[in-house]
Amino acid sequence: MSKQVIVNALISAVTFLVLAGWLLGISMQAEPGGVQLVFAEPSHLHWLWGGMAAVFFGQLFLPNLFGKLRSGVSANKPSFKLPSMDRKGGNLIACFVLAGAIIWPFMVSRGSVDLATLTLIYVMLGLGLNVVVGLAGLLDLGYVGFYAVGAYSYALLAAEGWGFWTCLPIAGAMAALFGFLLGFPVLRLRGDYLAIVTLGFGEIIRLLLNNLTELTGGPNGISGIAKPTLFGLEFNRKLKDGGFDTFHNFFDISYNSQYKVIFLYLMALLLVVLTIIVINRLLRMPIGRAWEALREDEIACRSLGLSPTVVKLSAFTIGAAFAGFAGSFFAARQGFISPESFTFIESAIILAIVVLGGMGSQIGVILAAIMMTVLPELAREFNEYRMLMFGLMMVFMMIWRPQGLLPMSRPHMQLKQEA
Amino acid sequence: MSLLLDVTGLTMRFGGLLAVDNVALRLHEKEVVSVIGPNGAGKTTVFNCLTGFYQPTSGQIVYRGEHLEGMKGHLIARKGIVRTFQHVRLFKDMTVVENLLVAQHRHLDTNFFSGLLNTKRFRKSERSALEFAKYWLDKVGLTEFANRKAGNLAYGQQRRLEIARCMVTRPEILMLDEPAAGLNPRETEDLDRLILELRDQEDVSILLIEHDMKLVMGISDRIYVVNQGCPLADGTPEQVRNNPEVIKAYLGEF
Ligand SMILES: Nc1ncnc2c1ncn2[C@@H]1O[C@H](COP(=O)(O)OP(=O)(O)OP(=O)(O)O)[C@@H](O)[C@H]1O
Ligand SMILES: [Mg+2]
Numbered sequence: 001m002s003k004q005v006i007v008n009a010l011i012s013a014v015t016f017l018v019l020a021g022w023l024l025g026i027s028m029q030a031e032p033g034g035v036q037l038v039f040a041e042p043s044h045l046h047w048l049w050g051g052m053a054a055v056f057f058g059q060l061f062l063p064n065l066f067g068k069l070r071s072g073v074s075a076n077k078p079s080f081k082l083p084s085m086d087r088k089g090g091n092l093i094a095c096f097v098l099a100g101a102i103i104w105p106f107m108v109s110r111g112s113v114d115l116a117t118l119t120l121i122y123v124m125l126g127l128g129l130n131v132v133v134g135l136a137g138l139l140d141l142g143y144v145g146f147y148a149v150g151a152y153s154y155a156l157l158a159a160e161g162w163g164f165w166t167c168l169p170i171a172g173a174m175a176a177l178f179g180f181l182l183g184f185p186v187l188r189l190r191g192d193y194l195a196i197v198t199l200g201f202g203e204i205i206r207l208l209l210n211n212l213t214e215l216t217g218g219p220n221g222i223s224g225i226a227k228p229t230l231f232g233l234e235f236n237r238k239l240k241d242g243g244f245d246t247f248h249n250f251f252d253i254s255y256n257s258q259y260k261v262i263f264l265y266l267m268a269l270l271l272v273v274l275t276i277i278v279i280n281r282l283l284r285m286p287i288g289r290a291w292e293a294l295r296e297d298e299i300a301c302r303s304l305g306l307s308p309t310v311v312k313l314s315a316f317t318i319g320a321a322f323a324g325f326a327g328s329f330f331a332a333r334q335g336f337i338s339p340e341s342f343t344f345i346e347s348a349i350i351l352a353i354v355v356l357g358g359m360g361s362q363i364g365v366i367l368a369a370i371m372m373t374v375l376p377e378l379a380r381e382f383n384e385y386r387m388l389m390f391g392l393m394m395v396f397m398m399i400w401r402p403q404g405l406l407p408m409s410r411p412h413m414q415l416k417q418e419a
Numbered sequence: 420m421s422l423l424l425d426v427t428g429l430t431m432r433f434g435g436l437l438a439v440d441n442v443a444l445r446l447h448e449k450e451v452v453s454v455i456g457p458n459g460a461g462k463t464t465v466f467n468c469l470t471g472f473y474q475p476t477s478g479q480i481v482y483r484g485e486h487l488e489g490m491k492g493h494l495i496a497r498k499g500i501v502r503t504f505q506h507v508r509l510f511k512d513m514t515v516v517e518n519l520l521v522a523q524h525r526h527l528d529t530n531f532f533s534g535l536l537n538t539k540r541f542r543k544s545e546r547s548a549l550e551f552a553k554y555w556l557d558k559v560g561l562t563e564f565a566n567r568k569a570g571n572l573a574y575g576q577q578r579r580l581e582i583a584r585c586m587v588t589r590p591e592i593l594m595l596d597e598p599a600a601g602l603n604p605r606e607t608e609d610l611d612r613l614i615l616e617l618r619d620q621e622d623v624s625i626l627l628i629e630h631d632m633k634l635v636m637g638i639s640d641r642i643y644v645v646n647q648g649c650p651l652a653d654g655t656p657e658q659v660r661n662n663p664e665v666i667k668a669y670l671g672e673f
Contacts, residue, residue, distance in 0.1 A: 278535065285534035285541075286520070286527045289513070293521040296510035303470060303504070304522045304588055305496035 009059035015400045016055040019393050020048055020375065044378075101269055105262045113261045115377055117333060120268035121326050122369040126353035127275050127362060128322025133351065134359035135288065136315035137295030138187075139195040141347055142202025145182075146175040146320035148209060148342035150327025155222040155337055156215070164228035168328050175324025176317045178205075183316035187309060202347055209339040221338025227260070228267060228332050235260035264333050271329060275322060276362060282318070291315050292360075345387075352390055356397055358404020367405055420447040423592060423624055424469075424500075429478035431464050431648075438464045439475075440648040446592065446624050451614060453627040453635045455659075456645040457668060462628045463505055465645070466594055469626075470502050471495040482592075497525060499591035503581045503598060505628075511570030515561055515580055518569050519552035522584045555583040559613065575606040582613070586621065593617065594626040599634050607634060614638055636660065644668070 105113040125147060132140045153171040158164070186197045209216045216222065227235060234246045246255075282288040290311045293301050298308050331337045353372050357364030376386050397404070424446040431439040439461040446452050454462050468475040471492035480487040487495055510518050520527075528534065528544035556562040559579040564572060569580060578598055585593055595614070599607045611634055617623050629635045635642065636656045644651040644659060646668045652659055659665055 281535050281537065285531075286524050286529045287531070287534070289517060289521050290524055292513055292517075293510045296512055297508050299472070300504070300508040300510065301521075302472075302492040303496055303502055303508075304584065305493050305501070305525050306521070307491075307493045 005060060009056050011400060012059045013052045013056040015396065017048070017052050018396055019371075020051060098269075098273065102266065105265045110258055110261050113258075113265045115374065117261070117265045117268045119370055119373040120265070120272050121330055121333075122350065122353060122373050123272050123366050124268075124275050124326040124329075125323060125350045126357065126365040126369045127272075127279055128319050128326065129350050130354050130357075130360065130362070130365050131279065131282070131291070131322070132315050132319035133354050134361070134365075135283075135295065136291040136312060136319075138312060138315060139191065139198070140316070140319070141195050141199035141344070141351065142182075142205070143198075143319070143323055143350055144342045144344070144347040145202040145205035146179055146323035147327040147330070147346070148205055148339070149175045149178045149320075150324030151331040151337045151341070152209060152216060152222070152327075153324065154328035154331045155225045158226045158332075159222070164226070164328075164332055168325060171328035172321040172324040175327065176321035179317045179320025180313060183313045187312045187316065199344065199347075202342075202344060206339050206342050209342070217338075219338060219340075221336060221340070222331075223336040225331050225335050225337065227335065228264070230263060235263050268329060268333075271325060275325070279362065287311070287314055349390070352394060355394065356404060358406045361404060361406045364404050364406035420449065422446075423448055423483060424626075425479075425481045426469065427479045427481075429465065429468060429480070430476045431461070431468055431473060432476045437648050439468065439645075442478075442643075442645060442648075442650050444643055446626055448624055449618055449622060450640045451618055451625045451627060451638050453629060453639040453642045454645060455629065455632075455635055455642060456651070459647075460645045461648040462645060463596055464648075466502055466596055466626075466628065469495075470500060470594065496588065499589070500594065501585040501588050501590040501592075502594035503578075503585060503596055505596040505600070507574075507577045507581055509569040509577055509581060509584070511568065513569060514566050515556070515569050515572070516549070516552050516565045518580060518584050519555060519587050520548055522587045523548045523551065526589070551587055555587055558586075558616075559583045560609075575602050578602065578606075578610075579613070586617070586623075590623055592626060593623045594628075596628045597630060598627070599629055599631045607631060610634070611638055 105116065125143070129140065129143050132138050132143070150171040153174040154164070154167045157167045157170060162170075182198075182201050186194060186201070189197055210219055212218070229235075290301070290306055291314075293306065294308060294311045294315075301308055301311065330341070334341075349372060353368045354365060356371065357366070357368030372390075376383065376389075382389065422445060424444070426442065426444040429439055429442040429444070430437070442461075442465060444452070444454070444465070454465060456462055464473065467473040468478075469480060469487070471487070471490055471494070475488060478488070482498060482500065485498075487498075487500075510521060513521070526544075527548055528541045530541070533541040553562065553565075556565055559582060561572075561576060561580055561583065564576065569577065572580060578601075582593075582595070582598065598614075599610055602610060614625055614627070615638055618625055627635070627639065639656055641653065642656055642659045643653040644662075644665050651668060652662045652665050654662070
């Protein structure tokens, strides 16, 4: 084990301590003399040390382990094989994680499940924005606009009596359409200019929602949005969302509000899994490679016959579609939406998730989304300082780990033994 | 030999600077034609005009009877005219094979749903792309680096990868901008051989900008000399070598 690896692991662990320490390690108490900073309870500290150890040993051994696996493979005779989705080890771990994620809500409190559902929405948003920013390298600061389009599409269609599962693809398509239309004029811009214009578009969408009172209810938003049903079974105490029966009545069990929360969580999980699968496919498709190539060198892309406009537009559109899916689920879960939910700060948080996670890296984005939603919740007393902490976190990240928590590892063409 | 590319009166003006002035150029099938000239003569600018990166101020570019002036760069590339760059432009964070796959984009199955569902047709198209990439990696001797990041290759290897990346697009005209710059003598010899191989076995015509006179004189069928944007002379290597004006412009560079 080289010194480099140990140093790297140490740095990662310290970074973790600094990042999480703010949130878990200290708490504030109101005392007669004013607010006092004190060390948090031991239980919090245990988590902190545990996390640090996990990060340290993870950094220490994981690269080594994977390095061994890889070198073992590449020693063989070279002939090419496409990277497949079913890398055995990774798949097994993914199955375990998924199984854990499915069982987990049945064992914890309602509040935790609710928070986890919110986290999953951010995971979806992070993964979607990752396509635009991380893969295609287009800095989009108005991503929340597409999220809003998805949410309002669902809210308005649901009011007409449409079901969630019908609306979901429509909401995604609507957001994609907006992405496409907005993308057309702005994609000839680059870098900072693109960022500013997309920021503007995000705001325009919010202002439209605020002012098209006839359609969107203006600042009052839309309330009483129908919840999703399970094949027409509602999770409400009484029938109200147009389903044919309620869940507890159909299965003849007593009503429990927990069911609804768990159902929503599982749905979010399903959507996230679908998102991950789709993006994984995209990465292995010509279009996914073209996105990355575009991020790397637009001029070279052109010289090889790739149309930069088409490639950018596809990234913008597909990224927006994911925001649309997330938005419609968000509306369904909340039951109420207003322009308040779609301010610039949301865009900033989603972008922070992508940057924190490591541009282009899916697992990184998932971890970052969890961090960005769960940590502030665990340290409620710090709520007013949330933005300050995000800022600090980003600064520390940029200094110590500019490539993000888990930098991207793309699907590589594995060298395979010749038969 | 049929005429592939016929350029006449090509002029490019940057504000007050006349970078290319009334240049004419012809390229036939299976020919290696070089463009030489001192630094700042406007050679790269000619390339940029031909490949659609600049809009020439005036002049005609006719490729197989079709006018290319004003056409977008990626459309010209799709017609079969591709180029390398004076400063290597690889997709540095992508692997060597991925570089070659990106270049084959337009020959692949890009249907969104067949890719998403990983259909048989899609897998077949990807596999053949990979085979083709391997063919070219073998040719330029980079097979063992297939999964390296392109940015981590040695300079000479990056140059060869850039040529391979052009070749997998199945071009008709390959334009090389100073491919030997920064190569050591042995690598230059390999390059020499590779270029002739491309012409003789792969049926591409090559337009070459190069300062290495030994290379240019050795492999060119014809040479164009430009000086400060103006065409100075053209002809076989023998004619160009003995042209007094060329000798004067180069002040005995060879
Ligand atoms: N985009 C541009 N804007 C303004 N001037 C330019 C531009 N591109 C090239 N030039 C000018 O045109 C002239 C010719 O440049 P060019 O790069 O074509 O020379 P070259 O023959 O390729 O030289 P070298 O052998 O050094 O590569 C130079 O004076 C250069 O400064
Ligand atoms: Mg040049």
